[in-house]
Amino acid sequence: MNRRVETAINSIGKPLFAIFVSLLIGAILIIPTGTSPIEAYSILFKGAFGSWQGITTSLAYATPLLFTGLGAAYAFRAGVFNIGLEGQLYFGAIAAALVGVYAPEMPGILHIILCIGAAMLAGMLWSILPAILKIRYNIGVFITYIMFNNIAQLFSDYLATYPFKGELSFGATYKVSEKVFLPKLAGEMIDLNFGFVIAILLAIFLYILLFKTQFGYESRAAGINVGFTEYMGVDAVKKTLVVVMISGAIAGLAGAEQVLGVSHRYISSFSPGFGYMGITVALLARTNPLACIITAIFFGALNNGAIQMEIFTNISRDLVTAIQAIMIIFIAADFAWKKRKGIKKQEKKPSQSKEEVA
Amino acid sequence: MGLAIEMIDICKEFPGTLANDHVSIQVAKGSVMCLVGENGAGKSTLMNILYGLLRPDFGEIRINGKTVEFHSSLDALNEKIGMVHQHFMLVEEISVLENIILGREPGKSQFIDYEQARKEIEDLMEKNGMPIPLDALVGDLPVGMQQKVEIIKVLYRGADILILDEPTAVLTPQETDELFNNIERISAMGKTFVFITHKLDEVIRVSDFIIVMRRGKVVGQVKTKDTNKYALAEQMVGKEIPPIRDREEKNGEKVIRLSNVNCHDHKGRKLLKNINLSIHQGEIVGVAGISGNGQQALAQTISGQLLSNSGEITYFGEDFTKVKRRERLLKGISYMPADRKKEGLCMEWSVAENSIAGYHILHQFVKKIGCLHFINESQMNENAIKMIERFDIRTPSHRTKVSALSGGNQQKVVIARETFVQKPKLLIAAEPTRGVDIGAISFIHNYIMDLRNEDTAGLLISSDLDEIFALSDTIVVLFEGEIVCHVKASEISKEELGLYMAGSKRQENEYES
Numbered sequence: 001m002n003r004r005v006e007t008a009i010n011s012i013g014k015p016l017f018a019i020f021v022s023l024l025i026g027a028i029l030i031i032p033t034g035t036s037p038i039e040a041y042s043i044l045f046k047g048a049f050g051s052w053q054g055i056t057t058s059l060a061y062a063t064p065l066l067f068t069g070l071g072a073a074y075a076f077r078a079g080v081f082n083i084g085l086e087g088q089l090y091f092g093a094i095a096a097a098l099v100g101v102y103a104p105e106m107p108g109i110l111h112i113i114l115c116i117g118a119a120m121l122a123g124m125l126w127s128i129l130p131a132i133l134k135i136r137y138n139i140g141v142f143i144t145y146i147m148f149n150n151i152a153q154l155f156s157d158y159l160a161t162y163p164f165k166g167e168l169s170f171g172a173t174y175k176v177s178e179k180v181f182l183p184k185l186a187g188e189m190i191d192l193n194f195g196f197v198i199a200i201l202l203a204i205f206l207y208i209l210l211f212k213t214q215f216g217y218e219s220r221a222a223g224i225n226v227g228f229t230e231y232m233g234v235d236a237v238k239k240t241l242v243v244v245m246i247s248g249a250i251a252g253l254a255g256a257e258q259v260l261g262v263s264h265r266y267i268s269s270f271s272p273g274f275g276y277m278g279i280t281v282a283l284l285a286r287t288n289p290l291a292c293i294i295t296a297i298f299f300g301a302l303n304n305g306a307i308q309m310e311i312f313t314n315i316s317r318d319l320v321t322a323i324q325a326i327m328i329i330f331i332a333a334d335f336a337w338k339k340r341k342g343i344k345k346q347e348k349k350p351s352q353s354k355e356e357v358a
Numbered sequence: 359m360g361l362a363i364e365m366i367d368i369c370k371e372f373p374g375t376l377a378n379d380h381v382s383i384q385v386a387k388g389s390v391m392c393l394v395g396e397n398g399a400g401k402s403t404l405m406n407i408l409y410g411l412l413r414p415d416f417g418e419i420r421i422n423g424k425t426v427e428f429h430s431s432l433d434a435l436n437e438k439i440g441m442v443h444q445h446f447m448l449v450e451e452i453s454v455l456e457n458i459i460l461g462r463e464p465g466k467s468q469f470i471d472y473e474q475a476r477k478e479i480e481d482l483m484e485k486n487g488m489p490i491p492l493d494a495l496v497g498d499l500p501v502g503m504q505q506k507v508e509i510i511k512v513l514y515r516g517a518d519i520l521i522l523d524e525p526t527a528v529l530t531p532q533e534t535d536e537l538f539n540n541i542e543r544i545s546a547m548g549k550t551f552v553f554i555t556h557k558l559d560e561v562i563r564v565s566d567f568i569i570v571m572r573r574g575k576v577v578g579q580v581k582t583k584d585t586n587k588y589a590l591a592e593q594m595v596g597k598e599i600p601p602i603r604d605r606e607e608k609n610g611e612k613v614i615r616l617s618n619v620n621c622h623d624h625k626g627r628k629l630l631k632n633i634n635l636s637i638h639q640g641e642i643v644g645v646a647g648i649s650g651n652g653q654q655a656l657a658q659t660i661s662g663q664l665l666s667n668s669g670e671i672t673y674f675g676e677d678f679t680k681v682k683r684r685e686r687l688l689k690g691i692s693y694m695p696a697d698r699k700k701e702g703l704c705m706e707w708s709v710a711e712n713s714i715a716g717y718h719i720l721h722q723f724v725k726k727i728g729c730l731h732f733i734n735e736s737q738m739n740e741n742a743i744k745m746i747e748r749f750d751i752r753t754p755s756h757r758t759k760v761s762a763l764s765g766g767n768q769q770k771v772v773i774a775r776e777t778f779v780q781k782p783k784l785l786i787a788a789e790p791t792r793g794v795d796i797g798a799i800s801f802i803h804n805y806i807m808d809l810r811n812e813d814t815a816g817l818l819i820s821s822d823l824d825e826i827f828a829l830s831d832t833i834v835v836l837f838e839g840e841i842v843c844h845v846k847a848s849e850i851s852k853e854e855l856g857l858y859m860a861g862s863k864r865q866e867n868e869y870e871s
Contacts (some may be wrong), residue, residue, distance in 0.1 A: 212735075213730050
């Protein structure tokens with residue numbers, strides 16, 4: 001009983017606490033602007049959830065975050081810190097756009113599958129290179145992934161600005177074939193599209209994959225204890241590669257959703273950092289795929305509501321960015337705290353274990 | 359000359375063991391003292407107390423006649439005590455010079471006076487006859503050289519008393535020679551050495567004075583010139599009668615055979631050299647040896663986690679050299695690893711989740727739906743509940759995390775998993791009773807014996823000689839990755855075994871099996 005309560009507090013209470021305190025600090029930041037924080041937040045909330053239009057727009061904002069969040073959550077569970085989601089998303093987007101524009105005539109459904117497949121493949125390939133560099137040459141993934149993010153974005157932008165430039169005056173491809181548009185779910189004016197349904201299904205699928213299957217059993221083991229995984233007869237390196245590939249494919253899917261469902265073409269620098277926000281979404285959800293649905297919608301709503309708030313008050317929407325950053329600090333602090341506790345536990349009986357080994 | 363170190367009546371208790379039981383030692387200035395004893399005798403604990411890493415529960419430490427109290431190793435450094443650890447405490451990515459001055463950088467305020475440091479260190483190196491390239495990166499140096507860096511570093515900090523913990527464990531014979539010459543030279547200049555080791559030849563060669571510890575107590579203090587390695591081995595091991603064994607006569611089929619198996623790690627260091635070993639049904643082969651002499655590699659080579667670099671392994675006559683862990687496990691090779699926390703169990707998981715690890719691919723635990731292989735949770739739980747009952751594992755439920763269980767019960771989860779789901783044809787048990795309470799020890803011993811009597815072949819790796827004698831039919835001794843002794847358990851005494859373990863003796867004729 002006690003243990004259950006403790007786990008529940010740990011998995012729900014701490015993220016809620018992080019959210020609460022960040023909103024509180026956000027409120028302090030609002031005070032100097034002269035607007036009452038309560039008013040600002042209620043406008044934000046109304047904007048995000050107050051109307052059908054608000055809700056559907058929030059969900060539209062949530063969709064790419066849910067994809068990247070799932071990519072991150074899945075990788076983290078299996079012990080891979082994939083922070084290259086942003087780059088994988090860009091390559092997924094450009095791949096989907098190019099296939100959507102240039103592929104030969106074919107039935108619509110096949111074309112959509114081809115676009116999505118290309119996006120997933122692109123994300124997958126882009127995710128696997130740093131992992132191989134890490135395994136082969138022990139090059140830190142933090143650095144390679146971040147550099148790979150820039151390379152992916154700049155190269156995709158280049159493709160859209162020069163060789164595959166469309167009719168528009170800025171770096172964007174042609175519109176993809178109308179047959180590959182993902183169907184809209186809430187009218188033409190709102191970005192919410194079928195991608196959201198895919199993302200929800202994916203979350204459920206990933207949850208089952210992680211917690212109910214043999215594959216997930218092995219992945220989770222690899223995420224916690226490599227020695228144990230190898231002992232169990234599982235090739236941990238191979239496992240890592242597969243996990244990274246799946247995670248990258250999901251990020252590619254996020255890019256495809258943006259192109260096929262929202263903008264219908266690749267537009268240079270379209271992502272405001274979906275890949276990075278996905279990491280926060282995943283961490284706030286404690287890397288549970290189902291919880292990612294909630295945290296992604298929460299973040300989508302914040303981003304959506306912030307725009308309303310900017311219109312009706314004199315508060316910049318950047319406030320929400322600040323709030324999200326504060327949340328990251330709280331989550332990171334929790335991790336650091338846990339690690340410290342872990343170290344202390346080890347320190348407690350070093351000589352005993354040493355005695356055993358010596 | 360006066361006394362450099364006096365430790366009086368030191369007691370230190372860890373949960374379950376009295377690591378130091380009223381230990382008193384004295385070391386004269388300018389001498390080389392060796393502290394010898396089996397694993398778990400309390401040597402490292404005593405030295406960690408002297409170096410300020412641990413605080414004694416009771417007792418007094420005097421350095422140069424002055425009573426001191428250490429709260430950290432910094433206090434020990436201030437009393438001019440330095441320690442060279444078995445595992446070097448160096449930063450591989452920076453230069454030798456920077457490593458040596460780390461923590462005592464000369465110069466004014468924020469600026470480091472490298473020139474002065476270089477001069478001081480060069481003086482030190484010349485005086486002690488230990489030249490080291492100061493600008494090389496530590497990571498690029500061979501191990502013996504890295505050790506010199508550690509010694510110079512300790513001297514640079516002004517230490518008069520040097521504690522060397524198993525300094526030769528990682529060295530080649532040539533490097534060892536050089537180290538001993540250096541020790542002689544430096545001690546002639548008035549520095550005091552405390553030297554921890556198991557290798558008796560080295561003890562005799564390098565020390566002036568020897569202290570033998572067993573089970574947390576000092577059992578002997580002698581001048582080196584008054585003793586020999588046989589007497590030391592006897593003192594080290596002690597004379598205890600192994601428990602009476604009830605074993606059936608067995609004459610079974612050959613289960614596994616290793617011929618000329620060699621193994622090295624990714625750095626090319628040899629882990630196993632020319633291993634020839636057979637295990638028969640109903641035979642337990644006990645592997646004695648000091649930790650780190652290739653036991654882990656041997657266990658992993660047989661379990662299939664580590665594939666040998668050359669040689670041949672056959673299992674019931676079938677070539678198994680390239681067969682990996684997963685298939686070996688399914689074909690009946692079970693393995694209880696020495697480190698249950700890092701390898702044997704996933705501490706964050708429940709008893710049930712741990713109960714099928716490795717065996718989670720067996721058909722009874724798998725439900726196939728479409729192309730997905732689901733874990734059959736009801737089967738998993740049922741299996742765990744049966745195990746808990748059969749092995750009397752004390753746990754609130756099968757859903758409890760194993761980290762909440764006691765060491766003995768954790769070990770029972772491992773042994774249950776390795777033997778219950780599928781009866782092993784070969785069981786590798788590495789340190790099966792380490793950190794386990796006495797009740798569980800006798801359960802595990804009896805259980806392993808029962809398996810043997812039911813024709814399971816066994817490989818028992820243990821640093822506890824009593825355990826080896828209690829369970830084994832045949833005993834091999836591993837020393838530096840080689841089998842240096844291979845005999846019937848009834849044909850060897852503990853004292854003799856101690857000599858083989860210490861590397862001061864090796865069997866001439868090959869054992870026939």
